[in-house]
Amino acid sequence: MARTEQQNQQIREARKEMIRVEALKQFAAKGFAGTRIKDIAQAAGIAQGLMYHYYQSKDAIFTDLIEDALDKLNQASIHVKNMDNLAKNKILYAIRKIYKTIETSERFKQTCCLIAQAENSTVIPVDVKILIEGKRDLPYEIIAEVMKQGQKEGSVVEGSPHELAILFWTSIDGLSIYYATHKNPGYMPDYKIFAAMFLKEKNI
Amino acid sequence: MARTEQQNQQIREARKEMIRVEALKQFAAKGFAGTRIKDIAQAAGIAQGLMYHYYQSKDAIFTDLIEDALDKLNQASIHVKNMDNLAKNKILYAIRKIYKTIETSERFKQTCCLIAQAENSTVIPVDVKILIEGKRDLPYEIIAEVMKQGQKEGSVVEGSPHELAILFWTSIDGLSIYYATHKNPGYMPDYKIFAAMFLKEKNI
DNA sequence: GTCTATATCCAGATAGAC
């Protein structure tokens, strides 16, 4: 009996998801320019030609992944922003969450790495550049706002909130890239040490 | 009158230096895989073919740059190690120096970026991998030692010295990549805020 | 939907004239 349309659709979605998973791994580890379609296809266990039944081009795969990653990051940022809590707790929550997830979820680590690489690279498709242009600022803005809130509450160190936000995200970027590319990195450094950069009170 | 051997040698060295400067710019901005020989040649104002009179291959240029960069970083690390001073001052000196140089020297910023990218990339020539393997640990070890010294002196926060060193360098990596790829980043965040991550005493 | 085979393009590297 022939497969129904719905079954086909299911297979298609499952396969596409598999491609996404493998592509994320490859792009996160090797960057856009350093990743070859062949590698992704091989990792996904399909022929290279078949890739093009799921994605129009290498650019399209990358764009899809980046959009997804940025959206998730922005959602998470908004979640932190909307927390009804002291700034200090928001910061601690965010850092703890990021650390924990980098440590436990390979996929999250790769996602962090993908964003970090893409945002700091000049050799990515124009579509991706535009996408990043539009969506990159939100996490910075939200963290800057939280820092400002914290300064009002007296818990956060002095200094430009925007600069604090840059320090926050660039350090996260550095860490996630490090832990994504080092096979046996051991455990992440204690999140409290990182948090201490921003908080006046050392005994967290 | 024909040029002397010495003059030829001078021209050769000057040109090679020009290639090095441009190659560093390109590799730092676009990574190894994303950089094309043509771009370097164009930036240096010479024909693509001429590149191969100065370097055997793309790999060779990259290797040369990386070796130079790693050596400089290691030298600087040793300098910090040999300072006859309190750990706290060593840390402050190192951070201030790095921050200042990232801010004022394009070339240094590019060098930081090159190392950060290379150390965290899997798609680099094997020679470079071996080179990095052999030379990457020293800065980590030295900073870890300084942290340990600081803990004994009571100025540095508790925690694994090695983890503190990772936090130190990954944050520097993140920052330098950020500032290398953002054209108008404004000023660097205050180095004291970064230093506060490692020091018990907040009033620096 | 999936594969193999192939077309096309581009980057690294070489050859040879000046």
Added chain:
DNA sequence: GTCTATCTGGATATAGAC
């Protein structure tokens, strides 16, 4: 030493059989 022209290999993308 420098250039233009060219070779070669590899990667993206397409065509067509099953």
